[in-house]
Amino acid sequence: MKTAERFTDKRVKRELFPLTTFVLFFVMFAVFTTVQMMMIGQVIDYQSLPLGNTVAVFCFWVAAAVGSTVATALTVRHYYQKPLEEVSEAARKVAAGDFSVYLAPRHPMDKTTHLDVLCMDFNKMVEELGSIETLKTDFFSNVSHEIKTPLAVIQNNAELLQQAHLTDAQRQECTAVILQATRRLSNLITNMLKLNKLEKQVIQPLPQPFDVCAQLCDCALQFESVWESKPLDFAADLEDRCTITADAGLLELVWTNLLSNAVKFTPAGGQVRLTQRSDGRTLTVTVADPGCGMDEATQARMFDKFYQGDTSHATEGNGLGLALVRRILELSDGTVTVTSAPGQGSTFTVRLPLTAAGEETPA
Known part of the structure; x- marks a missing residue:
């Protein structure tokens, strides 16, 4: 039934092999036969040929044209039209919301054709669409x-x-x-x-030179009342000055979110450590806490939106802080990594180029 539906798709207005294809083959065989006879020195005088011979030649051309048309049609239908119909039907299913569709390649990996590549790309597209739907x-x-x-x-x-x-x-x-x-x-x-x-890149970074050490101090002081009331020990090891060309407003969100998490997960009496170093090309900032730490499963998902590995602190956040941190650093050509283990705390390390892309590093 599905095969019949594919062949009777009302959207198809013209078959791959209309009558003009038969006419083309017929003319080709007539021309080729005439040219061949001329090349061997035998010019056919069709007016003087007996009627039976003329009919026989005509029937030969018709039979050859029909055979060539049918053979070509079957070949193209099997190797091209049928796979395209399967892709079309699969695309309709995906458009209807079915992301379990899979098109199997028609040849082994060492003999892939353009159709096999099309099927693999289609499967990859469906997989990505399914992931987006799940995320949504x-x-x-x-x-x-x-x-x-x-x-x-x-x-x-x-x-x-x-x-x-x-x-x-x-x-x-x-x-x-x-x-x-x-x-x-x-x-x-x-x-x-x-x-x-x-x-959506509606917010584009606006790089400007500024002292990142002063910014780190200002961000840390925002949590002074928190670490005094909890109480916590806060240790900062920063350079006297370090100039970086980046978007100061976006980086402030990075430091604020990392420090907020560190303060939130550090138990009373614990120590939050903020460290900053630069080597002339790269800025490295680490924020470490002696909190509950994270297992590998939590680390794999910690940058997902709304994900909160430790639900005991769920009322203190919404699971968007680290997602913001990662996206800001991606836009700023930076990276963030974490070293953590259950019961041993966590250390977040941020690395950023001191100069924006396209600028020369100061000597």
Whole structure:
């Protein structure tokens, strides 16, 4: 039934072998026969030929033309038309949302043809589309969950505030919880917008020379109240000055997110270490914490959107920080790596060129 449907596709307006193909073969055989006879010195006088011989020659040309047309049609149908129909049917299935479609190559790998390459590229396209669809589904699921949680907190505490018997302390507590939930929701939306703009390259880095050591100090001081209240020990080992040509606003997001994670996962009494070095061409910044660490499975997914390996700190973030870090560094020609093990803390290492692409490194 499916084969019949392919051959009767109403979108096909012209067959590969119409009547003109038969006429072409017929004329070719007539011309070739005449030329061949002329080349051997025998000019055929068709007017003086007996009617039977003329009919025989004509029938020969017809039979040869029909045979050549049929043989060519069968060959092309088997090796080209049928595979193209299979690709067309598979494309319709993919367009309908079926990403399990697979086209098997028709020849071994050492004898691949253009059709085999087409099938392999089609399978790769379907695989990528399936991955995008999965990511989209996961994205909406995660976004819904991340938004629903603070909204539920806001709703519950707003309902409590409507009760008349609450004390002033209880009302202040509900108000504080609502403010915390709204800040979390605002932070989530802000990070989503930033990440979306970075991925679509709406935000382009604007490299300008600046002192990255001063920027690292400013970012660290933002967490002073946090490490004093927890309490934590903060150790910084920075050069006196290091000039880098990059987008200062985007790099500030990198340092802030890495330091925020380090402070969040470091237990009370632990030490967060910030180190910066440069060798004339490359800037290296490391942020280390003695927290819970990560296993290999968590490290493999830590840069995924909304992924949070340690759910005990889920209310303190939304799983977009490291995704932002990686995307910013990709746009800045930098890299980020992590060294971690369960129970042994984590060390994030960022490497960036001191000069933007196309600029000369200062002597």
